[in-house]
Amino acid sequence: MTDTLEYDATGLLCPLPVLRANRKLRELASGGLLTVRATDPATKQDFPAFCRQTGHELVSSTRDGETLVFVIRKR
Numbered sequence: 001m002t003d004t005l006e007y008d009a010t011g012l013l014c015p016l017p018v019l020r021a022n023r024k025l026r027e028l029a030s031g032g033l034l035t036v037r038a039t040d041p042a043t044k045q046d047f048p049a050f051c052r053q054t055g056h057e058l059v060s061s062t063r064d065g066e067t068l069v070f071v072i073r074k075r
Contacts, residue, residue, distance in 0.1 A: 022050070025056065034074065
């Protein structure tokens with residue numbers, strides 16, 4: 001079974017959603033999944049860039065109304 005965590009970053013502005021998601025990823029074992037919900041439009045570019053730079057996998061990036069939802073697999 002894969003570890004999973006969720007982080008609600010709604011209402012936070014750049015760079016806080018990525019910085020706090022990074023903290024949450026540290027709690028996961030390799031292969032674990034983190035789901036992040038954010039409302040800052042900049043996160044649409046920030047999370048893919050963060051994953052490219054850190055080697056984590058951006059599993060999905062979707063929208064739920066005004067909320068952006070990112071699922072990241074820890075490397």
